[in-house]
Amino acid sequence: MADTQEIKQTLWEKMDDSPYVMVGLTGDGQHSEPLTAQLDRDQVDTLYFFVGKDNRLAGGGAAMAQFVSKGHDFFACLSGTITQDNDRAMIDKLWNKQVEAWFPEGKEDPNLALVRLDIDSAELWETDISLSGRLKMLVGGTITASESSSHAKVDTTAA
Incomplete structure (x- = not known):
């Protein structure tokens, strides 16, 4: 079972490998949409997205993003606030x-x-089933929490 620092580090490694997330504004009754997160290693707790000005996220507000790693062994729910940040340097x-490819001009x-999504809090899960847990799965035994996964609720995703 990973400690909190390890699971936060794993989040950024997994997102670097597959930066696709579902993002939506909370409380507006609209569904989330798939976007590619742009990661800036100099910014802690921040995801960037290029969208059209007519996109439902462009107006900003409270938001949530859900992430599932390429191998389906890591999951994250990220809560925060979306704002427009049209800084030319960024x-x-x-x-x-x-x-x-999405912006012809x-x-x-x-x-x-x-x-940008400024992350206020996150809940992270890593499914790292141990060898003994895998054996129990084969024979129908009960897997304990220490054999199955890591989980953390965090106020920052900084490792």
């Missing part, structure tokens, strides 16, 4: 070919908006 820093596209 757009230049985060811009890449994948983003360019590039960084000068009039519909381009950079939004």
Whole structure:
């Protein structure tokens, strides 16, 4: 079972490997949508997203993001606030070919908006079933918490 620091570090490693999340504003009755998180190693507790100015997230507000790792062995629910952050230096820093595919006029596209999710809290789960837990699964035994996974509720995702 991983400690809190390890599970927070694992979050960023898993997101670096597969930065796809479902993001939605809370309390507005709309569904979440899939987006690619742009990670900036210099910013703790922050995810960036390139969206259209007409996107439901562009107006900002309280939000939640859900993440499932590529191997389905790590899960996260991130709560925070979305705001528009059209800082030119940050757009230049985060811009890449994948983003360019969505904005035909590039960084000068009039519909381009950079939004940021400032994470206030998170709940993290890592399914790291131990060898003894796997054996118990094969024979129908009961798996204890220490054999099954790691879980943490945190106010910061900083490792």
